[in-house]
Amino acid sequence: MKRLLMLALITFAAVMVPGAAVAEPLNSVNLGMGGIIQTMPHCRAKVYTLEYERMLTPTITFLGRGSGVDYKFDDGTYREEGKPRGFDLGARVYSDSGMKGFFIGGTLGYWTSDWTFANYQHRPDEVSGKATSNSVRANLDMGWRLPVSSSLSVMPQMNVGRFFSSTSCDYTYPPSAVGTACSQDSEVKYYFFLALTVGVGF
Numbered sequence: 709m710k711r712l713l714m715l716a717l718i719t720f721a722a723v724m725v726p727g728a729a730v731a732e733p734l735n736s737v738n739l740g741m742g743g744i745i746q747t748m749p750h751c752r753a754k755v756y757t758l759e760y761e762r763m764l765t766p767t768i769t770f771l772g773r774g775s776g777v778d779y780k781f782d783d784g785t786y787r788e789e790g791k792p793r794g795f796d797l798g799a800r801v802y803s804d805s806g807m808k809g810f811f812i813g814g815t816l817g818y819w820t821s822d823w824t825f826a827n828y829q830h831r832p833d834e835v836s837g838k839a840t841s842n843s844v845r846a847n848l849d850m851g852w853r854l855p856v857s858s859s860l861s862v863m864p865q866m867n868v869g870r871f872f873s874s875t876s877c878d879y880t881y882p883p884s885a886v887g888t889a890c891s892q893d894s895e896v897k898y899y900f901f902l903a904l905t906v907g908v909g910f
Contacts, residue, residue, distance in 0.1 A: 732806045733859060733909025736761040742903030753779035755901055766805035771798050771813055781895050788895055790823025794845060812850040819843040819871065825892055837890050839877030846870055853907065863905040870898050
């Protein structure tokens, strides 16, 4: 009876004392949004991300990320709008063990995008069209993972990267060119944006 009572007291203490006997999370699901602050000339974008991290060592994690982007580029003579989406795989390295502190990460991914363009430099002779791109994306991110509780953290970060794309497009205007293949490339090949992500460890 005494042993049973002692075991119950130890179990109660482990549950009630913060941090006692609580395993450090090995996994994290992170939900983020970027692009709220414009960082690229002539381009506004909203970036939505959902990540999964898994600790490989005390300071290195495996990273999988799904993302969607909604952007508009307009420099006064050329306009482009698109919705890229893709999936990236890579890793992050943390300054502190247990997915905490400063981090730097790198990923490679496969992306697709449907976008439209209009060149209106010589109005009214506007030329416009629609395009589809398939891309390999290289991305570098760095930031801080700041714990709020034993399982919740916030992650301010910045991302830079490049799309390596193959594109097919067709003109939609003027009428004489509708359906004709074109060679227009996207103006958004490089990017830089700031993001805020919330991570839940388990």
